[in-house]
Amino acid sequence: MDFVDIMVARMPAFALTLVRIGGFLTLAPAFSARMVPVAFRFWISMFLSLLLLPVVDGSALAGVAGVGYFPLVLRELVVGLLLGFVVMLALLSGNYAGKIVGVHMGFGLATIMDPVTSEQGTLIDQLQGLIVLILFFTLGGHRMLLLALSSSFKVIPLGAAQLPTAVTDGVVRLFLHVILLGIQIAIPVIASVFVVEAAVGILSKGAPQFNVFTVGLALRILVGALVLVATIPLMVILMKGFIFTLPGELHNLIGLLAPRGA
Numbered sequence: 001m002d003f004v005d006i007m008v009a010r011m012p013a014f015a016l017t018l019v020r021i022g023g024f025l026t027l028a029p030a031f032s033a034r035m036v037p038v039a040f041r042f043w044i045s046m047f048l049s050l051l052l053l054p055v056v057d058g059s060a061l062a063g064v065a066g067v068g069y070f071p072l073v074l075r076e077l078v079v080g081l082l083l084g085f086v087v088m089l090a091l092l093s094g095n096y097a098g099k100i101v102g103v104h105m106g107f108g109l110a111t112i113m114d115p116v117t118s119e120q121g122t123l124i125d126q127l128q129g130l131i132v133l134i135l136f137f138t139l140g141g142h143r144m145l146l147l148a149l150s151s152s153f154k155v156i157p158l159g160a161a162q163l164p165t166a167v168t169d170g171v172v173r174l175f176l177h178v179i180l181l182g183i184q185i186a187i188p189v190i191a192s193v194f195v196v197e198a199a200v201g202i203l204s205k206g207a208p209q210f211n212v213f214t215v216g217l218a219l220r221i222l223v224g225a226l227v228l229v230a231t232i233p234l235m236v237i238l239m240k241g242f243i244f245t246l247p248g249e250l251h252n253l254i255g256l257l258a259p260r261g262a
Contacts (some may be wrong), residue, residue, distance in 0.1 A: 094132030096182035098125025125245025
């Protein structure tokens with residue numbers, strides 16, 4: 001059997017592999033950005049599918065033909081989207097902390113449109129989101145993703161994924177963890193801004209002619225910015241520990257999606 005015959009025989013497995021990887025890259029950090037061309041994501045998906053095809057188990061595809069592939073395609077798409085969503089959700093803690101900090105510092109009055117996500121936000125959440133993304137790739141997060149994606153094909157054969165209710169519980173637990181982490185990152189700035197507001201309020205009582213809005217807003221931004229810069233190492237430490245838990249989170253999700261007895 002020559003190479004062409006092998007590729008024809010493996011074409012269904014290759015197509016389903018492409019669907020899972022394409023779904024994963026649709027939500028994966030950096031690759032899901034709007035500035036990344038769709039054609040680039042497609043060719044990256046094709047390349048990764050060719051690389052992973054030798055380890056793909058296509059035994060569950062035996063006897064499937066025609067419209068029988070439709071539910072398999074949906075399953076593979078759901079698996080890829082779930083894996084990408086877990087990683088995307090984990091990295092949103094920086095943006096969430098930035099939104100809290102930005103509102104308390106007074107930047108909520110000057111929201112801008114993020115060209116990457118097409119969502120409104122402040123400069124603070126965009127800055128912290130970029131710091132988290134850079135930290136993710138610096139720590140080798142892209143290699144973690146590729147290893148997790150490769151192991152998913154070993155644990156979850158093509159077309160054999162299960163969708164138990166425990167998957168929802170795992171995603172909700174991760175979502176709560178992300179919110180808690182974002183609050184922990186934002187607490188120092190929130191506390192400093194609260195102290196500034198309390199001091200300005202006391203000062204305004206003693207001096208009614210004091211322009212609370214103008215001076216208070218400037219002090220909130222100044223003190224908040226100083227504390228934000230000083231606590232960047234703390235954010236890096238918290239996010240570093242959280243990023244290193246991602247392989248475990250992905251492994252747990254893959255285990256939940258695996259067929260019974262796998």
